[in-house]
Amino acid sequence: MTLFNILQKLPSEIREQTIAWRRHFHQYPELSFQEAETAQYIDNTLRTFAGLEISRPTPTSVIARLIGSKPGKTLALRADIDALPITEATESDYVSTRPGVMHACGHDGHTAMLLATARIFAERKEQLHGEIRFIFQHAEESPPGGAIELVEAGVLDGVDWIVGQHLASLLPIGKVGIVYGEMMASPDNFTLTVQGYGGHAGFSHRSVDTISIGAQIVTNLQHIVSRYTDPLERLVVSVTQFTGGSSHNVIPDQVVIKGTVRSFNAQIREEAPVQLRRIAEGIAHAHGAEVTLDYVWGYHPVVNDEALTRRVEDIIVGVLGQDAIEYVQPGMGGEDFSAYQQVVPGTFINIGAGNVDQDIVFPHHHPKFAIDEEALPIGVLVYVKIAESLLEWNET
CATH class of the missing domain: 3.40.630.10 (Zn peptidases)
Structure with missing residues (x-):
């Protein structure tokens, strides 16, 4: 027709x-x-x-x-x-x-x-x-x-x-x-706040560098999909915002990482924030920083x-x-x-x-x-x- x-x-x-x-x-x-x-x-x-x-x-x-x-x-x-x-x-x-x-x-x-x-x-x-x-x-x-x-x-x-x-x-x-x-x-959203200790970029050993710690967290979050989830299951973890710093010579106290988790399987959906928190806290604590997670459950x-x-x-x-x-x-x-x-x-x-x-x-x-x-x-x-x-x- x-x-x-x-x-x-x-x-x-x-x-x-x-x-x-x-x-x-x-x-x-x-x-x-x-x-x-x-x-x-x-x-x-x-x-x-x-x-x-x-x-x-x-x-x-x-x-x-x-x-x-x-x-x-x-x-x-x-x-x-x-x-x-x-x-x-x-x-x-x-x-x-x-x-x-x-x-x-x-x-x-x-x-x-x-x-x-x-x-x-x-x-x-x-x-x-x-x-x-x-x-x-x-x-x-x-x-x-x-x-x-x-x-x-x-x-x-x-x-x-x-x-x-x-x-x-x-x-x-x-x-x-x-x-x-x-x-x-299901489109769930997350916000990770990494709290470190800022300072002069020329003396980085005197700070807890939230930029480098945040970068490691972003990279390792991909393991949730590639290593912790059955490859036959549908899951997406995307980081969409990375905010921190105000100058080329200042290491910031804090960075904020935002993103989304998309899934169909209810069990995988429940496990995703647990894995996300474990990865972020493990990396942050290893480098002397703290991290908080705000996880917002989206639609079914x-x-x-x-x-x-x-x-x-x-x-x-x-x-x-x-x-x-x-x-x-x-x-x-x-x-x-x-x-x-x-x-x-x-x-x-x-x-x-x-x-x-x-x-x-x-x-x-x-x-x-x-x-x-x-x-x-x-x-x-x-x-x-x-x-x-x-x-x-x-x-x-």
């Missing part, structure tokens, strides 16, 4: 409105837990649709319930709405108006697609079986994340399934990425429900064709969609938004991240068909 034929399945007015919404959100991005204007815009827009029950479980999130006229199950659809602390480097007509803040992960598109889906179903309430719950979630990018707050607020009470979508710039437009089971890792791994994923794949094939399906490999990125999957069966899919011909090839969290906006109506169409089918699906 060609892209043209796919797009013909959705009214052009819906397509244009979805793109317009996305561009608005892109111009006015807000960081995690600060999405007040974004949430209010969503709230105001939803109130122009008939039949929705709208609530605000947190100051920067919005929930809309659409209860159909016919009995049935309850499906939740989720969009994340926050942006990233990145200075945009694109030259689009709708570039971010807020310096240092950018929608560099596609959340502007996710929000627009879910608004369009809500509009479509609000106009079809009389034909709707069961209930659709539209979740516009804050703070996906910043642990502990917004999803856990919404779960604790009861937004999944009575929900049978939840489905989420993520626009993917490295997946060609027209493709939908499917993963069965483990999809995204995203693990897609097998039965729901199979059903969703069948629905997508029915509307887009078998060629649209791309079986993608699990990745070591994290996503707090996993908080919902701890409560109800859920699946998370990727909507291809890359286009080499348009130079839309930059990865998520890149200053030049972009999407082919023709992916937006595809995402809306996928959401609509999933909801229509699942709410009439009786398990046997």
Whole structure:
């Protein structure tokens, strides 16, 4: 099925409105837990649709319930709405108006697609079986994340399934990425503070050199993966920040080392900080320094429900064709969609938004991240068909 034929399945007015919404959100991005204007815009827009029950479980999130006229199950659809602390480097007509803040992960598109889906179903309430719950979630990018707050607020009470979508710039437009089971890792973060004894760089023997000690710690942390973990297991330990010193001739009292640990296996996840602490303390103590570890547990791994994923794949094939399906490999990125999957069966899919011909090839969290906006109506169409089918699906 060609892209043209796919797009013909959705009214052009819906397509244009979805793109317009996305561009608005892109111009006015807000960081995690600060999405007040974004949430209010969503709230105001939803109130122009008939039949929705709208609530605000947190100051920067919005929930809309659409209860159909016919009995049935309850499906939740989720969009994340926050942006990233990145200075945009694109030259689009709708570039971010807020310096240092950018929608560099596609959340502007996710929000627009879910608004369009809500509009479509609000106009079809009389034909709707069961209930659709539209979740516009804050703070996906910043642990502990917004999803856990919404779960604790009861937004999944009575929900049978939840489905989420993520626009993917490295997946060609027209493709939908499917993963069965483990999809995204748990993203835990750590901070090591090495405390030594500063002094003159010309008399280093009179100091406890935190720079050299910190460098040894960074090098040896790689043993957690290469020597302490089964090579068949998936584990990443990355040091991403090393801060210390103020001058070329001063040995600093302290250095701070920050990084992340990514894993799927629960036991390996539990062991990683133990090994990290042992390595750091051993090296620091050997050289007369002290070290403290601040370890922040991130999100659970995203693990897609097998039965729901199979059903969703069948629905997508029915509307887009078998060629649209791309079986993608699990990745070591994290996503707090996993908080919902701890409560109800859920699946998370990727909507291809890359286009080499348009130079839309930059990865998520890149200053030049972009999407082919023709992916937006595809995402809306996928959401609509999933909801229509699942709410009439009786398990046997």
